Amino acid sequence: MTDTTETSALPPETSQRRSLGERFPLATLILQRLGLSALLLFAVSVLIFGGVEALPGDFATTYLGQSATPQAVANIRADLGLDRPIVTRYFEWLGGAVQGDFGNSWASGNSVSEQIGRRLGNSLFLAFFAAVVSVPLAVGLGMLAVFYRDRVPDKIINIVSLAAISLPEFFIGYLLILFFAVNMRIATFPATVYDSMGFIDRLQTIALPAATLVFVVLAHMMRMTRAAILSVMSSAYMESAELKGLSAMRAIIKHAAPNAIAPIVNVVALNLAYLVVGVVVVEVVFVYPGMGQYMVDAVTVRDMPVVQACGLIFAAFYIILNMVADIIAIVANPRLRHPR
């Protein structure tokens, strides 16, 4: 992307001293980020392992709960090798994980990868449709609010979206269930999806949880869109663009959008990540078999292989989405490509 004519005009020694980072800023950034991500994931796995170990009780005692007999506990511990030192167990797990083998769930004995594949699919399905509705809606409403700034439509949009964000998500869920499932009986509840379900059925089933999620994430994105566009519109270069005779449309596309897009994309990325990893409560309320519920179940009984795998996937989602947001911001705005 760099301007080659400009580079060749520089004295040769300067050109050689210029690092790869300056010549391919985007590629370097992605590489750096990927390296950091691997390090972060490693740190996350250590933290989760240590955290779960620090919780009172181990798998054998929590899984059997009050009904544990000493012999059954001892048998489970011996079977899973829980009597060995923590460091040994961690590196054994790590050895498997780097080869893509997350092992089997201690509790059910099923393959973790297979289970996660299904649960993650469900989570992504719900998150995708919630995003498909909420992102355009939020950006559109944000622009609408700018257009009618400080007039009635702007105020209505603000009040409604702020009210939606102020209500706890489970409460929104219950309200939707009460009106659409119990009173009017037009929506499907519970929103349990399963393998043999057709696509249209699935869509119908997730209507209520997806609507709840839209309410939850809408306000945040909408208000960021509104604030970003407003701040750009009031800047001096927009005024000069207008003064030099650019049409409003051209001014927005050429000058306003690249500067406003970075904060918007960041907020969208955060909310998308939230839609995948932060929706345990919505999953519980709507009886939706997603990743959140899976991880909570596993933490409850200290089912380490499952907790680790879920934790890593969640961390990876945050890292990747944030990276994508940064890349989009950089691509959109040339000034960010050449950091001083």
Add this chain to the structure above:
Amino acid sequence: MTEFTKYLTSAGLSRREFMGRAIAAGLTISAASTLFANTAVAAEPKKGGHLKLGLQGGAATDSLDPAKSLSQITFVTGRNWGDMLVESDPLTGLPVPALAESWSPSADASVWTFKIRKGVQFHDGKELTIDDVIKTLQRHTDEKSESGALGVMKSIKEIKEDGGDLVLTLTEGNADLPLLLTDYHLIIQPGGGIDKPDAAIGTGPYKLVSFEPGVRATFEKNPNDWRSDRGYVDSIEIISMNDATARIAALSSGQVHYINRVDPKTVDLLKRAPTVEILSTSGRGHYVFIMHANTAPFDNNDLRLALKYAMDRETMVEKILGGYGKVGNDFPINETYALFPEGIEQRAYDPDKAAFHFKKSGHDGSVLLRTSDVAFPGAVDAAVLYQESAKKAGINIEVKREPGDGYWSNVWNVQPFSTSYWGGRPTQDQMYSTAYLSTADWNDTRFLRPDFDKILLEARSELDETKRKEMYRTMAMMVRDEGGLILPMFNDFVNASTTAVKGYVHDIGNDMSNGYVATRVWLES
């Protein structure tokens, strides 16, 4: 022995007989359930339909291996696809034949011979053999077993075949052995389930179609079921619903037919829905406040009595259970157990007596009670109520709220005064052996009494019921007046169904019609 022989001779109950008893017990157990039992009996069972249950207690960690069955959902799932050797009568709690046709004990009740039913097919078409039975029991008694039935099975010394019959030799006489075999972990599996413990192949009325742990399980009717008095609906769907409000919403919107664990706090609101029926069944589960009788200051019986009299039981049942329960009398047995010792005076809230014993104990200062909401639903509220009622007797109880995580390993059975619950056991002997025998791992009141242990062991092998009942009375009195157990309430199992569900049997054995709900009900359109 009379009850015993009666059940030996009757190979399976007819439906009519079964339901006739349902009315009788409905009247004695709970006036509220009588009306339902009556209307249910009036109609003949209807076949067909798709039954949907929304149940609390499923998790992604559930396993289909019956040995590892712990949750409410695997409990019901197992009842659908499998059978035990023996079942318990839903109303009397006595053993009735299932895959074992009949049985007989030796004179000292230490050797038992079981006749295994012929012509029963597993879901995969194989015929049930004595070998399958022996291997199943061996799997649950094995040294390396992780089975939840290990505690029940450890008194079995030898499992063998004799002329086509199953012969079990025990380490000591046990008149209750058939009831121990009703344990829901002990599902008979082909080849003992050794090769594939979680295959869910059994002899039950329904075949498992799909199972997603913590999400959903589906079943279809087993056309070759060996019994005709069960399995009325064509197919079953169990949905794991851990949110109490979600369960209520699903039931009142008619998306499921039956839910479990209705919160006593909202049950009155749910009752108003015209299409909903509340199903409350007396059970053996109880909520307890436990003192270590060997640890100061609770090693003083006067202090223990003071704390027992300071408990306002009626208020507990009303406030904590929403009225869905019965008051307890400080021993862990109620009238749902066979050989229940009737006529023991009910202990009531008596601040004067409490103050008297408290003074006599010479204890000074407050008493520390540890609690957490995992101990039982509403345990923290219950502790505060108790604090108030004790204050009126001049006893100062300090309530400490402990984290729910690790409560069972760090507080219960460790700290000298805490709250907890017990789920009840099939027999009095089992209940006492589990938690009141000096050597029991779960003796959570540290009740160390050699004289009590001796009577318990004698009663276990006593086949004369009158003598046995008298022994149980002595034991109950010892625990009630000298033990460390404060038992304010027995909780009912509170479930609910839509009005389309008929034939629900109020089974005293366990929650959800002892897990048999899906195999016993039918749907009326």
